[in-house]
Amino acid sequence: MIKYQDGRKEIIGEEKKSSWAPALQEPIKSSKSDESENVADNEANKQKIEAFNQTQQISYIGSRKKKKAKFIYGLFNVKSDSKLEDKNVEISVITVRANEAETSRAYLSHVHTRGGTPTHNGIVVSVKNKTDKTIYLDLGNTFFMRNNSPSPYYIPSATQITSGTSTGASVNMGAVANALGVGGTIGTLANGVNVGGGTLNSSSTITYAQRVIPVPAHSTKELDLQLLFPENLTKIYGSKFIHQTNHRLHCLFDKEEIIKIGEERLFTETDSPIQWGVHLIYDTSENITSPKKLSASFYVSKMIGCKYSMMHSFDGAITKGQLPEIYRDLVSFVAWQGR
Numbered sequence: 001m002i003k004y005q006d007g008r009k010e011i012i013g014e015e016k017k018s019s020w021a022p023a024l025q026e027p028i029k030s031s032k033s034d035e036s037e038n039v040a041d042n043e044a045n046k047q048k049i050e051a052f053n054q055t056q057q058i059s060y061i062g063s064r065k066k067k068k069a070k071f072i073y074g075l076f077n078v079k080s081d082s083k084l085e086d087k088n089v090e091i092s093v094i095t096v097r098a099n100e101a102e103t104s105r106a107y108l109s110h111v112h113t114r115g116g117t118p119t120h121n122g123i124v125v126s127v128k129n130k131t132d133k134t135i136y137l138d139l140g141n142t143f144f145m146r147n148n149s150p151s152p153y154y155i156p157s158a159t160q161i162t163s164g165t166s167t168g169a170s171v172n173m174g175a176v177a178n179a180l181g182v183g184g185t186i187g188t189l190a191n192g193v194n195v196g197g198g199t200l201n202s203s204s205t206i207t208y209a210q211r212v213i214p215v216p217a218h219s220t221k222e223l224d225l226q227l228l229f230p231e232n233l234t235k236i237y238g239s240k241f242i243h244q245t246n247h248r249l250h251c252l253f254d255k256e257e258i259i260k261i262g263e264e265r266l267f268t269e270t271d272s273p274i275q276w277g278v279h280l281i282y283d284t285s286e287n288i289t290s291p292k293k294l295s296a297s298f299y300v301s302k303m304i305g306c307k308y309s310m311m312h313s314f315d316g317a318i319t320k321g322q323l324p325e326i327y328r329d330l331v332s333f334v335a336w337q338g339r
Helices: 032-055 102-108 173-180 233-237 325-329
Strands: 071-078 089-096 122-129 135-138 143-146 149-152 158-167 199-208 212-215 220-222 241-243 249-251 264-266 275-283 292-306 332-337
Touching: 032 071, 089 275, 089 292, 122 135, 122 275, 143 233, 212 220, 233 241
Parallel strands: 249 332
Antiparallel strands: 071 292, 071 332, 089 122, 122 220, 135 212, 135 275, 143 149, 143 275, 158 199, 241 249, 264 292, 275 292
16 A cells, blocks of 8 residues: 555555446347247248259250250249248249239230230249238338349339319319419319309329238238349340340350350359349338348359240240240240340
8 A cells, every 4th residue: 555645545456346246147048949940940941942943943855956046045043042931921933924914914014015925024022921910021121133233122102193073164263373372372272263153172192102011811912023134234234135126135145155056054153144032021010120031042043045935925935845834834034145
């Protein structure tokens, strides 16, 4: 101990000890039932990926030739690290074709077509609720991915529908004045008085796009169709993929890369030139207080060169005996090779 002239004292070699010490918090241990559920979920997801990829394994069945294929049929596999399902929800995907009912008609209504032939390749993602409770999808944080380019499923928008009735044959000056802010409140059209004694009554209904949408128990919700190759596809997939006449997809391979009739070009998860996927956020609460995620990624695993294509149908190579019938049900795309 050191004593100073001003009366201060300093103790050397001892630290002031506190009588309080924080209680050690025990780590939260997951129950055996939770661990068992996770194992079961992972195993079910693994089996689903394997089953999907096995279904996608088809081969060319026509006559092979050493000539350049005019058309390319591509097949997609699921990446091994994808999460297609958990204990609550399950993701599935389909390719939109010309002969599919409501989805195809909606799809064909907003893309260019030629002779009834779809000139884009569309993907529809469906989310199945496996539980006895309502599941809520957060579309604001749910994305369709093309390579590394995300597109949100939720786009803020509002639709206004106006309806009204009027009586009297003269111009409704009161309503017009109100609408222009002359002698009245700006934007007011209701109950304006006509110069000739008539009246005008109108009302507007505004509907806003939903960011959070419910999926009832044991039901399936289809998300909005996504074009696999949108207008800016060159920025996404590179210069070898372009749109030509009627927005048709063309693959521009170098001379040494050209795919011949009957040839099957294989790709892996890392070297595949076309990849896409879905990043899904959901919760059991409408407020999305505890968000959960499913993320599934797909890659083109095989390109098959064919002489015939989708002229007058989306599966000309099938009707001409180049591809098996099951191709109609697979997740795939069709493109022209060359310009």
